[in-house]
Amino acid sequence: MKHYISYGLLGIALIVLGATLYVVQQDKTKLEHKLTKTEQQLTTLSATLEEEKQVAGLQVKGAEVTFVQDFFHTYLTYDNASYTGRFDALSTMASAEVISRLKGASSLAPPVVKMKNELEKVQLYLDPTTPHHFLVYTTTNYYIDGSLVNHGNQLYEVEVSKDSDQYRIERFIMKGNMTEVDGV
Numbered sequence: 001m002k003h004y005i006s007y008g009l010l011g012i013a014l015i016v017l018g019a020t021l022y023v024v025q026q027d028k029t030k031l032e033h034k035l036t037k038t039e040q041q042l043t044t045l046s047a048t049l050e051e052e053k054q055v056a057g058l059q060v061k062g063a064e065v066t067f068v069q070d071f072f073h074t075y076l077t078y079d080n081a082s083y084t085g086r087f088d089a090l091s092t093m094a095s096a097e098v099i100s101r102l103k104g105a106s107s108l109a110p111p112v113v114k115m116k117n118e119l120e121k122v123q124l125y126l127d128p129t130t131p132h133h134f135l136v137y138t139t140t141n142y143y144i145d146g147s148l149v150n151h152g153n154q155l156y157e158v159e160v161s162k163d164s165d166q167y168r169i170e171r172f173i174m175k176g177n178m179t180e181v182d183g184v
Helices: 002-058 062-076 088-089 096-104
Strands: 116-125 133-144 147-163 165-176
Touching: 002 165, 062 088, 062 116, 062 133, 062 147, 096 133, 096 165
Parallel strands: none
Antiparallel strands: 116 133, 133 147, 147 165
């Protein structure tokens, strides 16, 4: 009789052990599936992180963009009265070399005729491989005696640095003037 009880208990233990192995196998399969899915997510997140690191150069401060826009508004918005004075305002915004080049490209005295240059639009483009280097596309209107004589677009390349919370234009290159062509 003891044998039957022993065999019975052994049978029950085997059934419990078999059921436990089945549950463990099912849990293992679920965990393997979850692990595979998590590894795929990790791979995706790693790729996204690498992209983010590459684009980190694009992360310029809004203040830097505003500074570049303000620089161009100061440089390209003038009339007879502010023609030469704008360089004084720009001297705190750009290196001495840049100011010298800008003055050298302009007349030392304001024009005799009544004129006005207005900056209509400034668009900034940033290369992700060279942070703080901007391509700046401007649209200006040039008036003589109140009449619009030129509506033009210019392209500039600028480099910005920052010293003790102050931005500064360190490099300024005019890439060219562009004229819109209708019908093309």
